[in-house]
Every structure is written in C-alpha cells, then in structure tokens.
Amino acid sequence: MAAAQRRLSLSASLPRLRIVGGRLVDPASKTDRPMDLWIDDGSLVAITPPGERLAGFSPDQEIDAKGLVICPGLIDLCARLREPGFEYKATLESEMRAAIAGGVTRLVCPPDTDPPLDEPGLVEMLKHRARNLIQAHVHPLGALTVGLKGEQITEMAELSEAGCVGFSQGPIPIVNTQIFFRALQYASTFEYPVWFYPMDPWIGRSGVAHSGPVSGRLGLPGIPVANETIALQTVFELMRATGAQVHVCRLSSAAGVDLVRQAKREGLAITADVAIHHLHLIDVDLADFDGNYRVLPPFRSQRDRDALRAGVLDGTIDVICSDHAPVDDDAKQLPFGEAEPGVTALELLLPLTLKWAQESKLPLIEAIRRLTVNPAAVLGRDAGHLSVGGQADICIFDPEDHWTVSASQLFSQGSNTPYLGLELQGRVQSVLVDGRCVFERSNGGFSASSR
Numbered sequence: 001m002a003a004a005q006r007r008l009s010l011s012a013s014l015p016r017l018r019i020v021g022g023r024l025v026d027p028a029s030k031t032d033r034p035m036d037l038w039i040d041d042g043s044l045v046a047i048t049p050p051g052e053r054l055a056g057f058s059p060d061q062e063i064d065a066k067g068l069v070i071c072p073g074l075i076d077l078c079a080r081l082r083e084p085g086f087e088y089k090a091t092l093e094s095e096m097r098a099a100i101a102g103g104v105t106r107l108v109c110p111p112d113t114d115p116p117l118d119e120p121g122l123v124e125m126l127k128h129r130a131r132n133l134i135q136a137h138v139h140p141l142g143a144l145t146v147g148l149k150g151e152q153i154t155e156m157a158e159l160s161e162a163g164c165v166g167f168s169q170g171p172i173p174i175v176n177t178q179i180f181f182r183a184l185q186y187a188s189t190f191e192y193p194v195w196f197y198p199m200d201p202w203i204g205r206s207g208v209a210h211s212g213p214v215s216g217r218l219g220l221p222g223i224p225v226a227n228e229t230i231a232l233q234t235v236f237e238l239m240r241a242t243g244a245q246v247h248v249c250r251l252s253s254a255a256g257v258d259l260v261r262q263a264k265r266e267g268l269a270i271t272a273d274v275a276i277h278h279l280h281l282i283d284v285d286l287a288d289f290d291g292n293y294r295v296l297p298p299f300r301s302q303r304d305r306d307a308l309r310a311g312v313l314d315g316t317i318d319v320i321c322s323d324h325a326p327v328d329d330d331a332k333q334l335p336f337g338e339a340e341p342g343v344t345a346l347e348l349l350l351p352l353t354l355k356w357a358q359e360s361k362l363p364l365i366e367a368i369r370r371l372t373v374n375p376a377a378v379l380g381r382d383a384g385h386l387s388v389g390g391q392a393d394i395c396i397f398d399p400e401d402h403w404t405v406s407a408s409q410l411f412s413q414g415s416n417t418p419y420l421g422l423e424l425q426g427r428v429q430s431v432l433v434d435g436r437c438v439f440e441r442s443n444g445g446f447s448a449s450s451r
Contacts, residue, residue, distance in 0.1 A: 014435050015060035016040045021050065022065025022396060026072060027369035028385030037070065039392045042435035046388060063430055063437065065396050071368050072384050073105025073136075073393035073431065075375035077273050078249065079324040079346055081138070082413075083129075084122065085114025090326035090413035092126075095346065096135040097446060098324075098412035100439045102347040103395035103428040105136050106376075106383055110195075111143040112170035118143035118154045120162035127163045135438055137393075139165040139379060141195055144183050150174035153183050156192055165379055166247065168195035171296055175201045177234065184244040193245045193380075198231035198256060199297070208337045210300040214283040220337060223298050225253040232259045239268050247378055248272040250323060252297035254307030261316040271378050272316065274308050275323035276352045277343055281305070281418060291332040291339030292418045295323075309360060312370060319378060320356075320370045322349040326414025344414040348405065350397060351424040364399070392435035401427040411445075 017039040024035040024047070038046040038054050046054050079099060082090040099107055109126070111117035117126070123140050130138035142164035146152040156167055167187060174180040187194050204223035209215040211222025232248070236259070239246055251257055251274050260272050281299045293299065311317040325342030332339050345352075349371070357367035376384030383391065404423050407415035431439040439446055 014042055016057065017061050017063060017432070017435065017437065018059040019063045019065050019070060019394070019396070022068045022070040024070045024386070025365050025368050026386045027365050027373045028072070029387060030365070032365045035070075037386070037394070039432070039435045042392055044386060044388055044390050044392045047386070061437070063396070065430075067400075068396050068398050068429055069364070070386075070394060070396050072372040072386050073395050073433065074103045074350060074371045075379070075384055076104045076107040076324070076346065076349060077319055077321040077375050077378060078275075079104070079107040079109055079322055080112075080326070080342075081109050082326060083113065083126065089328045089331075092129055093133065094411065094413040095324070095326065096130065096133050098344070098346040098410065099136045100431050100433070100446070101411045101428060102322075103350050103397060103431055104322075104346055105393040105395065105431065105433050106139065106381070107136055108139045108141060108165065108379070110170045111141050111168055112148060112172065116143040116148045117141065117164070118146050118148070118159070120158045123159060123162040123164055134436065135433060137433070139163075141166050141168045143167070144169045144194065145174065145179065148172045150176055150179055153179070153186060156186060157190065160190075160192060166193040166195050168249070169197065171197045171199060173197070173199050173201035173231065177238075181238055181242065184238050184242040188242045188244040191245065193247055195247045195249055196235050197249045198228045198235065198251070200227045200230045203227045203230060208294065208298070209286055210283040210298045210304075212283060212301055214286065218286060218289070220286070225255050225300070225304075228253050228256045228297065229259060232256055236263050236268060239270070243269070245269040250275050250278070250297055251308065251311070251317060252278055252300055253304045257307045257311040257316055261311070264316065271318045273319040273321045273378075274312060274317050276320050276345060276349055276356070277323070277418065278305065279309055279312065279320070279356045280352060285418070286336070289336040290418065291334060291336055292343065292416050292420070294332075294336060294339045294341050295343060296341040309356065313360060313362065318370075319375045320349070320353055321375070322346050324412075326412050327416045328414070329416075332416045343417050344410065344412045345417065346412060347410055348417065348419060348424070350395075350428060351426040352419075354399065354426040355424065392432055394432040395428060396430040397426060397428045399426050401425065403427050
C-alpha cells in the first residue's frame with residue numbers, strides 16, 4: 001500500500017523513459033543479451049530488441065546504456081542507516097545516498113538503533129522519512145524483544161502492520177533460551193520470519209578477532225568458531241520444536257556453512273547470507289592492527305573464507321549483503337581491540353561481488369542473482385526482476401570502470417572500509433527507483449528530486 005501511494009504521489013511528474021544500447025542481465029527471466037527498456041508511470045511497459053520502436057510511445061528522455069549492464073536494482077539485506085539515535089555516525093540522508101550510488105534500490109535495516117525499533121511509531125517514522133527522500137525502498141526489521149534486552153517479546157503484530165518485514169535481535173543474543181523459544185513460537189504462529197545472528201552470548205564475548213594462530217601471535221583476544229556453531233545448533237533445535245522460519249545473518253565459518261547445509265537438507269525453513277567482505281578478507285589481513293578491519297563476526301581463516309565462497313556457489317548461502325555499518329572516525333582511530341566493529345559497504349557491494357565472481361569464474365548473471373532475485377525471495381517481495389508490468393527499479397553499471405576507493409569518492413558519512421586506496425572494477429552509472437532516474441554519475445550524481 002505504501003509503495004502504491006508513493007508511486008501515485010509521484011506519477012504526475014514521472015517522465016517516459018527509454019533505456020537504449022545496454023546489456024540486460026535479469027536472472028529471474030534468465031536474460032543476458034542486448035535489449036532496450038521502455039518505462040512509463042513507474043512501470044516497465046516493454047522490453048524490445050535493440051533499435052526496435054514501440055508504437056505510440058514517445059519517450060521524454062533516453063538513457064544511453066551503450067557498453068553498460070542493465071540489471072534489477074540491488075537488494076541489500078543489511079544496511080544500518082544509523083537513525084534514530086546514532087546521527088553522529090551517519091544520517092538517513094547520507095546512507096540512502098550511499099545506497100543509491102551503490103545501485104541498491106531496496107534495503108533492510110536492523111533494529112539495533114537508539115531507541116531500538118520496538119514500537120510501531122518508530123517504524124512508521126523511519127519509513128515516512130525514507131519515503132520522503134524519494135530514494136531506496138526501506139524495509140525495517142522489528143526488535144524481537146523489548147529494548148533488545150531479551151526479557152519481553154515485542155508486539156510483533158503491531159510492528160508488522162507498521163511495516164516490519166521480520167524480527168531480529170541484531171547482534172545482541174538472547175541469554176534466556178526460554179524467551180527465545182517463546183518468541184519463535186509466536187513468530188511461527190503468525191508466519192513472521194525471524195532474522196538470527198548466530199552468536200553465543202558467552203563464548204568469545206570479549207574477543208575481537210578470530211581465535212587461532214594469528215590472533216595468538218598478535219595478542220588479540222579470540223572469538224572461536226564455537227561462538228557461531230553453538231548458536232546455530234541452538235536455533236536449529238528451536239526451529240524443530242516450533243516450526244519457525246529463520247534467516248541466518250552473516251555466516252563466517254566453514255563449520256557454520258556445514259551446519260546450515262545439513263539443516264537445509266533436513267528441510268528446515270532456513271535461508272542464510274554472508275557479508276561481502278567475508279568473501280575476500282581473512283584474519284591474516286589484521287597484521288597492521290587497522291581498526292577498519294574490525295568486524296563482527298570477525299574475519300576468520302582462509303579455510304573459512306574458502307568455505308563461505310563455496311557455500312555461496314552451491315546455494316547453501318542464499319544471499320550476499322553489504323553488512324553496511326558506518327562508524328565515526330573517532331571510534332575507528334583507536335587500538336584495534338577498542339575500535340568499534342563495522343565497515344561502510346553499500347557502495348562497494350557491487351564491485352566486490354563482481355570481483356568475487358570473476359575470481360570464482362561465475363557468470364555475471366549468477367552473481368547478480370545473489371544481489372537481486374535471492375534477497376527478494378528472502379524478503380517475500382515481488383522485486384529483484386525486470387518484467388513487463390513490473391516496478392522499474394533499475395541499476396545500470398559499467399563492468400569495466402576501474403576506480404580507486406577513497407573517502408572523497410564515497411557518499412556514505414562513514415569512510416571506515418579496509419578497501420581505502422585500493423582499485424576496484426565495476427561502478428554504478430545510473431539508478432532508477434519507481435521509474436524515476438534518481439542517480440546519474442555522469443551528471444554529477446543525484447537528481448534534484450532526491451537531494
């Protein structure tokens with residue numbers, strides 16, 4: 001309903017568009033070939049061979065996509081927008097701009113704000129502000145327990161009506177397993193998905209790096225793989241008892257991937273994701289004690305990294321996400337063990353996924369699947385595809401554009417990324433949301449309506 005109202009409010013000023021000369025890559029329809037796209041009133045009205053005319057359609061604007069890839073707008077299952085409560089780290093405006101500049105037209109924000117998203121009013125306020133920016137679609141996760149304290153289950157029905165797509169504790173484990181059991185029972189009864197971070201509340205809770213030879217040599221307190229596997233075993237037992245639907249967030253270990261693989265074979269209603277930086281970096285990369293490498297869960301061994309990559313390839317891990325978490329400079333320019341965990345990644349999600357796909361010898365269409373069709377299925381939304389009559393959320397990118405990551409190049413308020421100073425390949429050039437062109441890099445960035 002909100003999306004329909006949004007489109008209705010904008011329809012009077014939506015231009016008729018034609019995107020010409022590009023390579024359409026749409027995993028949902030298994031399309032990977034040159035095509036022209038025709039857009040009217042926020043919807044895709046036709047997809048035609050290059051150069052073909054559409055009778056009765058006179059576009060107000062043409063977007064030249066020669067040499068570029070056209071794909072569905074990316075869907076990110078974890079982007080912290082830092083509002084409410086953490087505006088000194090980032091603002092809704094800055095992070096929504098970062099999302100659009102990264103080709104992300106739909107994103108999920110966790111509930112660990114201040115205050116947490118445990119009341120309908122907070123959720124409605126966040127969605128209202130996001131809609132007014134006329135940029136990416138925002139899907140909040142509601143808090144599973146009041147204040148994320150793990151003591152009292154929230155009013156999930158009210159939060160769902162306010163717009164929550166699921167419920168989560170974020171990275172704050174519930175200590176009382178009985179409370180978690182009841183929360184899963186309630187969620188299962190009303191078919192609400194629960195998004196679960198596999199972190200044991202006790203084991204490794206004071207750790208800052210993967211428990212292994214590297215952390216031992218560097219003198220850093222470790223977080224063992226058991227921190228993840230014990231939590232996974234617990235949630236699987238509770239799923240068997242309650243029939244709950246669970247999405248596992250941010251897998252980090254080979255053992256964790258194996259457990260999820262077994263759970264899927266058993267038939268449990270489970271999906272899983274991995275953060276894009278965990279497909280590239282390992283614990284050895286911490287040698288310089290750079291706080292930008294401090295993440296939660298931590299970067300683990302090369303064996304774990306390779307197992308994560310294999311898990312994405314074989315479908316055990318459904319989705320690649322950014323795990324975007326902008327952090328202020330003061331919180332990162334500290335000794336490694338004191339630095340706040342988190343990386344800014346919305347604008348790096350696409351190029352880092354392309355890098356992983358190239359290294360894995362994976363076709364582009366399959367890489368895009370992990371950023372579009374698969375996350376849409378986890379969300380249960382009709383999105384992540386380009387089909388006639390469907391919503392015109394579109395990402396256009398140059399797969400050959402080489403660029404160097406720098407703070408000045410990022411739209412996010414946070415510049416906390418391990419990739420500063422490194423060259424990446426692949427960059428977003430134009431983005432459409434609801435048929436409106438909200439970003440054109442060649443014209444300086446954002447359209448007037450989305451500033």
